[in-house]
Amino acid sequence: MTATDVTGARTAEAADVITGARERIDALDDRIIGLIQERAAVSAVIQEARIASGGRRVNLSREMEVLGHYREALGRPGTTLAMTLLELCRGRV
Numbered sequence: 001m002t003a004t005d006v007t008g009a010r011t012a013e014a015a016d017v018i019t020g021a022r023e024r025i026d027a028l029d030d031r032i033i034g035l036i037q038e039r040a041a042v043s044a045v046i047q048e049a050r051i052a053s054g055g056r057r058v059n060l061s062r063e064m065e066v067l068g069h070y071r072e073a074l075g076r077p078g079t080t081l082a083m084t085l086l087e088l089c090r091g092r093v
C-alpha cells in the first residue's frame, strides 16, 4: 500500500501532511489515555476513603459538577464524554 492509499489522500504532499499529523494524534491519544488512567487512580482513592468511612462509592452532586464542567467546556458531547469518564473511574451505577 502506498502512503496515499493508507491516508486517503490523492497527492503525495497531502499524504505527508496526514501521516505527520496522525503521528501527533497518536501521541496525544497516548497522553489522554495516561491522564484518564491517572484520573481513575485518584478517583479510586476518593471512593475507597468514602467507602471506608461508611459512605457510598458514588456521589451524585459531585458527578453533576463534573458533567457541568465538561459541558461548559465542550458542549453537549462534553456531557457524553464526562459520562464515559465517570464510568471508567467508578464503574457502572
Ligand SMILES: C=C(O[C@@H]1C=C(C(=O)O)C=C[C@H]1O)C(=O)O
Binding pocket: 042, 043, 044, 046, 047, 057, 058, 059, 060, 062, 063, 066, 085, 086, 089, 090
Ligand atoms: C471521585 C469521587 O467519587 C466518585 C467518582 C467521581 C469522579 O470520578 O469524578 C465523582 C463522584 C463520585 O461518584 C468524588 O466524590 O469526588
